[in-house]
Amino acid sequence: MSRRKRGAAPGSERFADAPLDGSLLEVTDVKTQFKTPRGLVHAVDGVSFSLERGKTIGIVGESGCGKSVLSRSIMGLLPRNAVRHGSVTFEGREIGKSTGNSMRQYWGTQMAMVFQDPMTSLNPVMRIGNQIMESLRFHFDVTKDYAEETALALLNSVGIPEAERRLREYPHQLSGGMRQRVMIAIALACGPKLLFADEPTTALDVTVQAQILDLLQEQQRERFMAMVLVTHDLGVVAGRTDDIAVMYAGRVVERAPTRSLFEQTRHPYTEALLKSIPKLGQPSHSKLDAIAGRPPDLVKPPRGCKFAARCPYAQPKCITDEPELVDAETPGHAFRCFFPVGSQAGAEALARNLSAGETATGLPVRKEGEAVLTGVTV
Amino acid sequence: MLESADTELTAGSVSAAAAVEEPPDEVFEKRGMGVLAWIGIGWLSLVVLIAILAPVLPLKAPMVGDYLHPKAGLFSPGHLLGSDDSGRDVLSRVVWGARASLLIAVGSIAFGTLIGGFLGLVAGFKGGLTDTVLGAFFNIFLAFPQLVLALTLVAVLAPVKPSGGASSGEWGHRILVVILAVGIVSVPLLGRITRASAISWSQREFVMAARAQGATSRRVMLREVLPNVVPAMASIALLGVAIVLVLEGALAVFGVSIQEPNPSWGNMIYSQLSNLNSAPAVWIVPSVLIFLSVLALNYLGDVVRARFDVRESAL
Numbered sequence: 139m140s141r142r143k144r145g146a147a148p149g150s151e152r153f154a155d156a157p158l159d160g161s162l163l164e165v166t167d168v169k170t171q172f173k174t175p176r177g178l179v180h181a182v183d184g185v186s187f188s189l190e191r192g193k194t195i196g197i198v199g200e201s202g203c204g205k206s207v208l209s210r211s212i213m214g215l216l217p218r219n220a221v222r223h224g225s226v227t228f229e230g231r232e233i234g235k236s237t238g239n240s241m242r243q244y245w246g247t248q249m250a251m252v253f254q255d256p257m258t259s260l261n262p263v264m265r266i267g268n269q270i271m272e273s274l275r276f277h278f279d280v281t282k283d284y285a286e287e288t289a290l291a292l293l294n295s296v297g298i299p300e301a302e303r304r305l306r307e308y309p310h311q312l313s314g315g316m317r318q319r320v321m322i323a324i325a326l327a328c329g330p331k332l333l334f335a336d337e338p339t340t341a342l343d344v345t346v347q348a349q350i351l352d353l354l355q356e357q358q359r360e361r362f363m364a365m366v367l368v369t370h371d372l373g374v375v376a377g378r379t380d381d382i383a384v385m386y387a388g389r390v391v392e393r394a395p396t397r398s399l400f401e402q403t404r405h406p407y408t409e410a411l412l413k414s415i416p417k418l419g420q421p422s423h424s425k426l427d428a429i430a431g432r433p434p435d436l437v438k439p440p441r442g443c444k445f446a447a448r449c450p451y452a453q454p455k456c457i458t459d460e461p462e463l464v465d466a467e468t469p470g471h472a473f474r475c476f477f478p479v480g481s482q483a484g485a486e487a488l489a490r491n492l493s494a495g496e497t498a499t500g501l502p503v504r505k506e507g508e509a510v511l512t513g514v515t516v
Numbered sequence: 517m518l519e520s521a522d523t524e525l526t527a528g529s530v531s532a533a534a535a536v537e538e539p540p541d542e543v544f545e546k547r548g549m550g551v552l553a554w555i556g557i558g559w560l561s562l563v564v565l566i567a568i569l570a571p572v573l574p575l576k577a578p579m580v581g582d583y584l585h586p587k588a589g590l591f592s593p594g595h596l597l598g599s600d601d602s603g604r605d606v607l608s609r610v611v612w613g614a615r616a617s618l619l620i621a622v623g624s625i626a627f628g629t630l631i632g633g634f635l636g637l638v639a640g641f642k643g644g645l646t647d648t649v650l651g652a653f654f655n656i657f658l659a660f661p662q663l664v665l666a667l668t669l670v671a672v673l674a675p676v677k678p679s680g681g682a683s684s685g686e687w688g689h690r691i692l693v694v695i696l697a698v699g700i701v702s703v704p705l706l707g708r709i710t711r712a713s714a715i716s717w718s719q720r721e722f723v724m725a726a727r728a729q730g731a732t733s734r735r736v737m738l739r740e741v742l743p744n745v746v747p748a749m750a751s752i753a754l755l756g757v758a759i760v761l762v763l764e765g766a767l768a769v770f771g772v773s774i775q776e777p778n779p780s781w782g783n784m785i786y787s788q789l790s791n792l793n794s795a796p797a798v799w800i801v802p803s804v805l806i807f808l809s810v811l812a813l814n815y816l817g818d819v820v821r822a823r824f825d826v827r828e829s830a831l
Contacts, residue, residue, distance in 0.1 A: 215728055218644060246730030253728075259721040263743045272739070273729040324729065 161188040162364045163212070163332060168224035168234070170204070170211040177437040181207040183388035184224070187381070191331065194358065194365040196375030196396070198411065199385035202433050205368045206254075208385070209334045212366075213249055214241040228332070246273045249332040250325035252354070255341040256317035260309040266293075267305030270324050277328050292323040296353060315346035319353065326357060333358065333365045339374060351378060372411050376400065381470065384408045387434050387444035390463065394471035402480060404466055404473035406449045430501060443475070451477045451487045452497040553819045556812035563809060567614035576605040578612040579777045587795035598797030600788055604777075606801050613779035613802065616691060620773075620780070621760040623695035628702030629753050636707035637745060640714025641737045651711070654704035662701050663766055669697035670772040687778050694773060698760055706752060713748040717741050747824035754817035758810040765806065781806050 170182040182204040189195050197205045210216055212226050214237050226234035233244065253259040261269060270289040274280060280288070286305070293301035296319040309317055318338060325333060335354055339347040355378055358365045369375055375382055375396070382399045384392040384407060392405035403409050413427040431448045434440050440447065446456040453476070461474045477487035491497045495504070566573065576582070582603035588595040597606040639650035657665075674693040717723070718741055726740045761781070767773040768782030776787055781802040788798040 213728065215724065242730050242732065244730075245728055251725070251728045253721050253725055255721060259725045261722045261726070261740050261744070264739075272726070273731065276735070277730060321725070324725070328729070 162191045162229060163189040163366075164225070164227040165189075165212060166225040166227075168208065168211055168222070168226060170207050170216065170223075171221045172217075173219045173221065174437070178221075179436045180388055180439060181436060182211055183439070185383075185385070185388075185390050187383055187390070187393060189332075189364050189366065189381075191364055192358075192362040193381070194355075194367055194379040196379035196382040197366060197368045197385060198370065198372055198375060198382055200370055200411075200429075200433065202436075203385045204388040204436075205370075205385055206336050207388075209251070209336055209366055209368050213245070213251060213334060214238075215245075215251070246330065247277050247328045248330055249334065250328070250330040251334040251336060252318070252321050252325045252338045254337040256314055256321050257341065259321055260317055262309055264308075265305070266307055266309065266312070266320055270305075270320070270327055273324065274327050288327070289323075292327055293320070295357070296320070296323045296326075297349075298323075314342050315350065318342060318346075318350050322350075322353060322357065326361070329361065331363060333363050334368070335365060336368045337370065338367075340370070347374070371415075373415055384411070387439055388436060389444065389474065391445065391475070392471075392473040393463070394466070394468065394473075398466075398468040398471045402466065402468060402471065404471070404478040404480065405445075405475050406451050406477075406479055406484075407445045408473075409479050410448075446497075447499045448501065449499075450491060450497060450501065450503045451475075451479075451484055452491070452499045452501065453477060453487050454498045457498060549819050549823070552815060556815045559808060559812045560816075563614055563805070564618065566611050567618050570611045570615060573611065575608040575611060578604065578608040578779055580604065587791065588797070589795075590797045597801050598795065600784075600795060600798045601791050606784075606798055609779040609784055610781070610801055610805060613774075613781050613784055614805070616687075616774045616778065616780035617761060617764055617782065617806075619691050620694050620698065620764050621757045623691070624698035624702060624760050625706075625753050625756040627695060627699030628706045628756065629749060631699070632703040632706030632708075633710045633745075633749050635703070636710030636712075637714045637737065637742060639707070640711040640745075641718045641733075641741055643715070643718075647711070650707070654707050654711070657701075657704040658708070663763070666697050666701045666763065666767060667770055667772060669700055670694060670767065673697060687774065690774055694764070694767065698763060698767075702756055702760070706749065706756065709752045710745055710749055713745045714741055717744045747820060751817050751821040751824065754813050754820060758813035758817070761806055761810055761813075 165188065166186045168182055168185050169180070172179040172181055185204075185208055187195060197208060199205050207216075211220075211222055214222075214233065216222060216237075222234065224234055225232060228244065228248065233241065260266075264272075267286065267289050270292060271282070271285040274285045274288055275282070289305060290301050293304060298304050298316060298319050304312070304316075304320075309320075312320065318341075322338075333354075338354065339350050342350060351374060354365065354367075357363070367375060367379060372382075377396070379396050382394060382396050383390045384399075384405065386407050392399065392403075392408045394402075394404075399408065400412070403412060407429075410427070410429045414429060416424075416426055429448055434444055434447065440457075442458050442460055443449070443452070443456040444460075446452045449456065455476055459476075461476050463472045463474045465472050466478075475484075477484040491503050496502045582594070582599060582605070584603065585592065585595060585599055586601050586603040588599040588603075590596075590598050592598060595605050595607070597610065599605055600609070635650050635653075639647045639654075670693055673696060674690060723736055723740050726736050731739070764773055764780060765782035765785060768780060768786040771786070773782050774780040776783060784802040785799045788795060791798060
């Protein structure tokens with residue numbers, strides 16, 4: 139017991155002096171590379187954003203764009219072959235260089251993570267109750283009874299019926315949605331100030347997705363917790379986040395307050411993501427707008443704009459020069475494009491490509507019909 | 517505008533997710549192990565029980581010869597399972613020999629599982645340099661033929677004394693030496709199995725999740741990885757006990773197992789090599805015991821593995 143007391147509740151004392159206003163998390167020019175036999179993989183390439191207490195930022199992009207690696211880079215949960223650069227400050231403290239042992243005081247009590255697949259992120263041979271109590275008893279000097287009461291309250295608060303019985307069950311006795319609720323309960327157990335939700339609904343049945351997202355949102359509001367919501371589905375983040383960062387090939391290509399991003403989309407990639415979502419109003423059997431091609435090889439990223447090869451707006455300039463992140467009219471809205479959607483330059487670029495039948499990178503574009511990204515109204 | 521976009525988009529996410537199916541009901545039903553497994557358990561329990569109860573069972577003295585009835589056949593009056601060339605009762609020797617054979621088999625595998633399991637768990641969980649060093653250690657040990665290595669270790673640890681091993685102190689010492697020698701031989705085998713299992717479990721997402729909750733490496737290794745590795749270890753350990761039962765026989769052939777006149781299943785066969793034709797009962801009885809016990813252990817090892825696999829697939 140005395141041994142546990144010494145290490146007890148590092149959070150409460152150590153972080154008591156932290157300022158209550160200002161941003162909770164500052165991410166500046168974070169770069170994460172993986173050493174592989176093929177070469178250095180530039181998984182995250184210069185990402186910056188800040189997050190205030192109680193706010194939510196959505197990180198959106200397709201698979202392999204560095205979303206998950208970014209959230210793990212911030213938390214310091216990277217495999218051995220990863221190299222991390224840049225600065226991450228949490229409550230004003232620099233944690234960008236810390237790993238392993240020094241990060242452990244933040245994990246669980248300051249920041250926690252809900253993982254993508256609840257089928258694999260629970261220990262199959264440990265009872266649900268023990269898995270929740272584990273970190274409580276580990277971080278705080280509490281008795282077993284108290285931990286069990288807390289676990290019960292947590293299970294109730296994440297909407298698990300018959301919580302008392304579930305405490306004594308094993309993960310395989312629960313459905314996917316229930317398991318994700320348990321994962322959320324585990325992540326919330328030690329009252330983190332920052333919650334990473336790494337594609338929390340991707341592995342779940344669609345009927346459960348909305349419930350889990352509502353639960354996350356509700357818990358976040360109740361606990362005044364900041365949240366980083368990582369997803370490939372713009373539908374998931376719409377209406378649930380304060381800001382959205384759209385990532386492509388390890389970079390933020392557009393960053394804006396949620397409303398501004400949907401109403402004044404600037405980057406062609408964001409536009410393409412929005413178009414690829416099926417709408418309820420569409421007649422059945424209508425073809426979905428897919429984005430042609432795949433994200434670039436992150437070992438040897440292309441020189442110019444990373445999205446040029448798949449972009450219907452692409453011009454010769456996009457192949458040679460990489461656009462900087464520039465501010466839009468709305469405060470807080472920035473994008474990385476020479477020919478942004480909704481601008482004169484963008485409209486002209488698209489018109490030029492449409493009349494030529496292909497973009498500067500050789501991507502075929504047609505006015506109407508089957509081709510990718512058609513019917514773009516500017 | 518945003519509201520309408522919101523509903524549209526939420527509906528849109530319908531296409532994105534892979535549906536997670538509820539596990540079928542059969543998963544929750546308790547599956548029987550089958551009659552054969554229970555027969556195996558019954559047989560092994562019987563062998564262990566008679567070995568433990570040997571001193572109180574109404575048996576003849578195992579090391580005292582009945583010179584009036586040497587080389588008695590099976591079911592002879594007074595010698596139910598026959599007698600050897602000195603007239604020693606085979607039933608009694610088999611029961612007392614079970615003590616030595618089982619002690620050696622279980623003891624050496626327990627030693628190998630403890631040491632090998634620990635080293636394998638650390639190697640698989642830590643990875644990197646630790647894994648390289650321990651893996652090299654396992655591989656170097658595996659490069660030696662196991663029988664030769666065991667023989668060498670026994671010979672080095674306890675040279676056979678010409679006086680023989682009649683005293684009980686000598687018997688206990690010899691058993692310890694054989695356990696240690698065979699145990700050392702089994703360390704790399706059990707270590708590698710555990711390491712392989714630990715590697716695959718250490719890469720599971722729940723291990724990362726435990727780390728993200730602030731658990732120390734030691735805690736993650738012992739609480740998250742080890743319980744998942746145990747079924748694989750148990751399955752291999754059962755097979756290991758079976759292998760050592762046979763290996764003890766091989767050591768006896770080279771005269772480095774339990775020393776005459778003390779019985780073990782192995783040296784009962786070996787000591788009667790010259791009477792293979794004239795007194796078959798003497799070597800048939802311990803051979804059958806070894807055979808049945810090995811069969812039972814192998815089968816139980818398979819049952820453990822099969823049940824473990826079923827649980828994995830139901831995840």
